[in-house]
Amino acid sequence: MPGPAFDDEDGAGPRARPLLRTMFGDVLRRNRREQGRTLEDVARSAKISMPYLSEVERGRKEASSEVLAAVCDALRLELSDVLAEVGRDLAADRARRERVLRLDVALGRRAARPARRAGDTFCLAA
Template identity: 65%
Template structure:
């Protein structure tokens, strides 16, 4: 199984961009919380009533955990499922393509420096970079 999904035809090797799989990000967040709490895999697996090898596979992104297993592991880690999903969402946002800030281009094609807000005047053009 792969830890990344190949998406679209933009960038990356072979013209395709790679993104981490959801199961990988979920596992990363679960592991991060467990380690922050100073707990062992065995302790959390016991408290969640799942096997230690299975929880290890979930943490490494090798297994797709069911919603029931995720709820049990979250309970064992004393975190809300909603907080787990929000943190996964933030990690997904961090992995997005870099943001390109648009700058106003003057009538003669001069690009305003970042942070500079030129006076609004007719004929200004906004360039989009792809």
């Protein structure tokens, strides 16, 4: 199921916010890989199934606080450090999303939205 969508401040339409379970999974996977450990090794140490850990890492399962604590223990990480890393990733995601500037909004006018067709190109200025 997709995450909630919120209207952009400029009224351009909905934008998806990242799901917490996805962000947690990304951080856990990144740390596991940095340690050179396998899903099987970490799952065994955390006393959870390897398929379940895979689903958690891919953001498909909402892990309980007990499972998160067990995985953090298996990875020899403090839960507070994982939470801080998730927070940094969320802040970076927000900064990326806020860098997009619509020219019509910047110029103070609203352009009519033409129908989009396959092959249309868009210009982004930095």
